[in-house]
Amino acid sequence: DQQVKQNSPSLSVQEGRISILNCDYTNSMFDYFLWYKKYPAEGPTFLISISSIKDKNEDGRFTVFLNKSAKHLSLHIVPSQPGDSAVYFCAASPILGGSNYKLTFGKGTLLTVNP
């Protein structure tokens, strides 16, 4: 049973436009969410996170939105650049019970930004 779902295996956008990557979760105990970016032959790198007490977190071109009632989060990249082409993983963690260090990952979305 997938607790973190990224239903779009791939996404293609034009340079300069907005990229929107989506993520859904089923576990109500999740209250901390992260996005990681992964280039081929490299390990994932942390991009941005959001706690359940917020509905938006922004860092430069990257914004993550959280809709707790819908158990949905999205990552917006504006403007998209060719260097953003990578696999993006959504991850979630429960804070309660000291388990906040165990992340559950989605399958990832391959973003391709075309020049």
Place this chain on the structure above:
Amino acid sequence: NAGVTQTPKFRILKIGQSMTLQCTQDMNHNYMYWYRQDPGMGLKLIYYSVGAGITDKGEVPNGYNVSRSTTEDFPLRLELAAPSQTSVYFCASSLGAGELFFGEGSRLTVL
């Protein structure tokens, strides 16, 4: 600053062989993890450690063992390699909640 270093980067094993994937971090992080990533899948947690001498199972621990004798090192042992263990293995570390720092990965093929 090296971060998280994994060795080897590539390895081919025969069924039934054993090997150890090495992982070391120089950030003085208490928490360390081993994940595996199969094609088209997300990362699945194999084992984790919250400090030296303390380890626990993750989601897919069968066929693996770990030890954590120092803060820096967290080796992953495969005792009897099976084709189902063909995967890319990532070691990671963190201070606690949230941001994990990953190594570059170790690609293992079992034939």
